[in-house]
Amino acid sequence: MARQFLSGNEAFAYGVRLARPQVISAYPITPQTIVVEKLSEFVEDGSLKSEFIHVESEHSALSCAMGASSVGARAFTATSSQGLLYMAECLPYAAGGRFPIVMMNANRSTALPWNIYGDQRDSLSQLDSGWIQAYAENAQEALDLALMSFYIAEHKQVSTPFMANLDGFVLTHTYEVVDVPTAEQADEFLPTFETENKMSLTKPKNLGFSAGPDTNTFFKYKEHTGLLNVKKAVTEAESRFESIFGRHYSGLTENYRTDDADYILITLGSISGLVREIVDKLREQGEKAGLLRIRYMRPFPNEEIAKAVKNAKAVGVLEKDISFGNEGTVYTNVNSALQKASISIPTSDYIGGLGGRNISPGEIENIFEELKQEKSAVKFLGIEVR
Amino acid sequence: MKPYLREKIPSGFDEIPDTTSYEAGYLVTKNAGWRNVRPVIDTEKCVGCLNCYLYCPDGVISRKDGKVQIDYDFCKGCGICKRICCVGAIRMEAEK
């Protein structure tokens, strides 16, 4: 294993190279572009043997990836924000078609107004599409996720496309020391892609057909089951990963000092790093604070969340999105998990970071302070409601 | 291969495939019921030019012993074959 100083984007690209995708469809969009640029360098220098397709739009990027997957090839693409929304038609198409494509999404705000900086509105607006959705906290996790995502997506009981999210700029463009596994280790971890869900000359099939009222629900239920099976595929993947690479991951969520916590802040992505520091600081001051980091938004970790927060006095959700006219989407999902488990503690929604707005340590400390009031509320960081 | 009629019609939950992919050329229904008229070939008059075979949109006319025959399971009775035949070997008869 070599240690390299890489940005989140670069780390992800290194991970993709290790996964040996056979077809890559590439279209640029800030802040993802570096991923496809790096991959094109790898193709040029011969270290990555892939058909690198310069598609002419994001819709074509995913459509091309689906075409490749439909003949049994491992396919990868990357996008962000406007691009994700432009290919939005293809998201449920790929999911319903059960094509285990991996797509890196650089979380970025969606227009209008135009904004290239990171928030999570793009991917969170597509939670219903049928894709697995995971959120990386740092560059190491990004690289590891790049490799694991193919394993999980291609798992026989999953066969579902995988969206790996990295916070735009904050994670995609910042640098860390990252362990880069060797190709041998990667090949040991990730088997070649095998599937029956493909067109082949020896076994012709008709794919992508229509299913009427009589049978449609059955197909959708099977798709839903595939997504629910991700939980066990993640467990399998992470245990296999740990045995080969020595790094441990904790499944759909990560609990940090939640066991005896009174006040737990739930969040996703790179902001978790800062929250972890604040939790430590508060703990030193005698406060029982905890962090619950959601790693997978789909499938949604209902049980893991309920288990982690059931003894807390209050829970906050810190997210970088808003479902206009209601509340933050992560908050909605979390509340549902608590409701299903009959946990009735106050929960608050903190919407911050929109359009790349900075979230300060002070603001996070304030959140924990407000949680002590044990009242439910939906708040925007930085906006005082008059 | 040519798509053909199968006995089993997958319908229940366990018979539906897990993905939107299935065996190629799997047919479960005929198109015969669409017809009001059916083409009938006079094999004596037929010279085996194969124009009817070529121009049938449904491909139901096939070659047989130098002449042609019609698969009435899938003929829709459009009448193109009758029009294209230059020796008048095809007539359209009312469907009973």
Place this chain on the structure above:
Amino acid sequence: MALTAKTLDETEYFYGHKACAGCGGSLAVRIALKVLGENAIAVLPAGCMSAVGFNFPQLCFGNNAIISTFAGTASMLTGVQAGLKAQGITDFHAVGFAGDGGTADIGLQALSGAIDRNDDILYICYDNEAYMNTGIQKSSLTPFGAKTTTTPAGKNIHGNLRQKKNMFEIAAAHDIPYAATASVGYLNDFIRKVEKAKSIKGTKYIHILAPCPTGWGVKTDETVEIAKEVVDCGLWYLAEYENGSFTLNHEPKEFSDVSEYLRKQSRFRHLTDEDIEIIKQSRDKKWEYIHKNFK
């Protein structure tokens, strides 16, 4: 030796479909697949041919086939051939069958991208001159004067007011390796062109006029004749583009009567003599261009 009805693959690959009786589009797809053979891998977008051929569990393609998104025929084709190439599989023909709407309107971007990349695919547009699958709405390939449900013909406006977009020349303008026009009224010509495209590496585009009896307002048995007549009266031409130049394949010694062709179809029956004169003049202007620029 050119393929004929006698030497054509006898297998039917597109069978049991639910297209209207007399459907020109289904004839085009059927014949193309017989030329390309069992290793054809077909991509069809939303449209008539996919709607009639893929209703689970009635699956009407004996060869490999998949439905793409409406805009994504060419991009999915790109992916199909790239995916097979990456696996070292070479003995196949990636072919797309899209309608005029799926090609010239919503699918144009992806088609242009594929031609630009010179992906090894054959793209066939079956042109029935409107969005027929959704019930006859105007597309950019709907000819001048045609009545559609979104260009109704009334006292004020006589149907569609725009001219047919020239997709064949648009494809050629990319300097595509091979492009051609065809008609289901001249199947031997179409067969020759598909056979030729089959042997060429790179992107190939064939535009086949495929009348729709339902949408054009003719009887189900008139499809092939009207597809001949549109060529014979000069409103459609049979040509090829290859190696930087255009070749005309067929020039009628004398054009048959345009107004006879038009008045046979209920979508044109409202046209006045002035309208028909406009159509004749634009035809003549086009043929002047052809005489100047095509071999």
